[in-house]
Amino acid sequence: MQVKDCLVSAPGKTILHGEHAVVHGKVALAVSLNLRTYLKLKSSSNDKVCINLPNIDTFHYLVFAHFVTLNKPHWNKLCIDEAQRLDAELVRRLRDFVGVTNGNLNNGNTACLTFLYIYLSVFASGELPALTITVWSELPTGAGLGSSAAYSVCLAAALLCAAGTIPTSLREWDQTARWCQEDLEHINSWAFQGETIIHGNPSGVDNAVGTWGGMLRFLAGKIIPLSRVPLLRILLTNTKVPRSTKALVARVKDKINKFPSIMNPVLDSVDAISYTCEKVLTCEPITGEHYSILEELIDINQHHLNVMGVGHPALDTVCRVTLAKGLHSKLTGAGGGGCGITLLRPETDSSVVQNTMQDLKDCGFDCWETSIGGPGVQQHSPSSVKEEILEILEQY
Ligand SMILES: Nc1ncnc2c1ncn2[C@@H]1O[C@H](COP(=O)(O)OP(=O)(O)OP(=O)(O)O)[C@@H](O)[C@H]1O
Ligand SMILES: C[C@@](O)(CCO)CC(=O)[O-]
Numbered sequence: 001m002q003v004k005d006c007l008v009s010a011p012g013k014t015i016l017h018g019e020h021a022v023v024h025g026k027v028a029l030a031v032s033l034n035l036r037t038y039l040k041l042k043s044s045s046n047d048k049v050c051i052n053l054p055n056i057d058t059f060h061y062l063v064f065a066h067f068v069t070l071n072k073p074h075w076n077k078l079c080i081d082e083a084q085r086l087d088a089e090l091v092r093r094l095r096d097f098v099g100v101t102n103g104n105l106n107n108g109n110t111a112c113l114t115f116l117y118i119y120l121s122v123f124a125s126g127e128l129p130a131l132t133i134t135v136w137s138e139l140p141t142g143a144g145l146g147s148s149a150a151y152s153v154c155l156a157a158a159l160l161c162a163a164g165t166i167p168t169s170l171r172e173w174d175q176t177a178r179w180c181q182e183d184l185e186h187i188n189s190w191a192f193q194g195e196t197i198i199h200g201n202p203s204g205v206d207n208a209v210g211t212w213g214g215m216l217r218f219l220a221g222k223i224i225p226l227s228r229v230p231l232l233r234i235l236l237t238n239t240k241v242p243r244s245t246k247a248l249v250a251r252v253k254d255k256i257n258k259f260p261s262i263m264n265p266v267l268d269s270v271d272a273i274s275y276t277c278e279k280v281l282t283c284e285p286i287t288g289e290h291y292s293i294l295e296e297l298i299d300i301n302q303h304h305l306n307v308m309g310v311g312h313p314a315l316d317t318v319c320r321v322t323l324a325k326g327l328h329s330k331l332t333g334a335g336g337g338g339c340g341i342t343l344l345r346p347e348t349d350s351s352v353v354q355n356t357m358q359d360l361k362d363c364g365f366d367c368w369e370t371s372i373g374g375p376g377v378q379q380h381s382p383s384s385v386k387e388e389i390l391e392i393l394e395q396y
């Protein structure tokens with residue numbers, strides 16, 4: 001079976017407030033980044049599926065005959081509209097298939113399992129197509145910037161397009177194209193399945209930002225775009241301390257179960273921080289006093305995240321080094337290492353920013369001023385993709 005080739009991308013995200021609390025039904029405020037994950041899907045003529053994931057040194061090819069062990073009749077029953085609930089039995093079979101009998105999956109196995117789950121599910125009712133997918137991301141993997149969600153959103157968009165479940169939105173003369181609301185919801189629900197495989201118990205905020213882009217308020221699966229917010233200046237610092245979102249989300253859950261009367265008020269307080277932040281961000285105009293409130297909210301939330309057990313000495317260093325320059329920082333995403341964000345005021349002098357960045361780099365961290373609010377998932381013509389990214393994607 002031949003499918004149409006396609007090239008898609010989805011943005012990473014940063015969470016301003018509400019990470020972890022959002023998993024427990026509280027509000028999160030998140031915004032897309034202008035750093036993206038790209039996926040090229042190419043039809044092939046042989047009976048195999050190739051997966052090239054150069055960011056994580058993972059390259060696999062699977063011959064269709066191998067899929068026999070997955071018991072096709074079982075996954076034949078899966079219908080596309082059932083993208084709300086993960087098929088635990090299929091996940092178990094796929095874990096065996098990728099060679100994990102116990103313990104945790106590594107990056108490569110997790111990514112492979114996520115691809116196979118969505119691939120087998122969206123093509124469940126028909127013939128499996130031979131294809132090659134290649135993924136390249138500008139996002140650091142596993143650093144709190146939503147790399148897993150950008151990956152899952154790209155997989156969902158490309159595979160649903162290939163299956164003909166959503167249309168190929170790109171016309172001949174378009175550089176980029178997006179999908180209608182209904183198609184985006186479809187992409188988002190399959191991306192959520194991908195996130196569930198990678199994270200265990202995701203809130204869905206990361207895949208929502210990857211799908212819709214811009215700034216969102218997310219509460220219990222409800223997504224509200226926030227369009228009237230100012231363009232914030234944010235410094236991103238990657239401590240390069242590796243961590244796993246899945247393990248950190250599980251750690252917070254254990255703590256809540258162990259000390260409910262202590263931890264629930266912390267989650268309520270984070271909720272109130274998100275509400276207050278949203279209120280301040282929608283004031284017009286935003287004054288210096290408003291920025292002082294935003295900075296205090298960042299400090300309070302960072303303390304709360306430490307109380308939840310998702311801090312790290314490297315993140316403390318980011319907070320200390322930036323505070324020495326009068327700037328306020330918190331971790332973003334799951335924490336435990338990974339990235340921190342630092343709020344810059346519109347008038348913050350570029351020399352202050354440069355000096356702060358140098359101090360952070362001297363600590364061994366990567367640091368850059370980012371632009372936020374990139375578009376959600378989109379389809380590309382090759383000429384709309386940066387040459388260096390296209391070159392990597394074309395290598396496979
Ligand atoms: N470029 C990529 N290629 C293939 N798989 C990727 C890529 N980037 C991320 N992944 C998948 O995402 C997993 C990392 O997800 P994880 O949720 O731990 O980090 P994150 O999404 O970057 O951070 P956060 O969830 O805190 O925002 C990897 O194990 C891999 O399965
Ligand atoms: C830690 C968490 O809140 C954000 C990860 O970016 C997990 C989630 O919401 O799924």
Ligand SMILES: [Mg+2]
Pocket residue numbers: 146147148149199206245
């Ligand atoms: Mg993730």
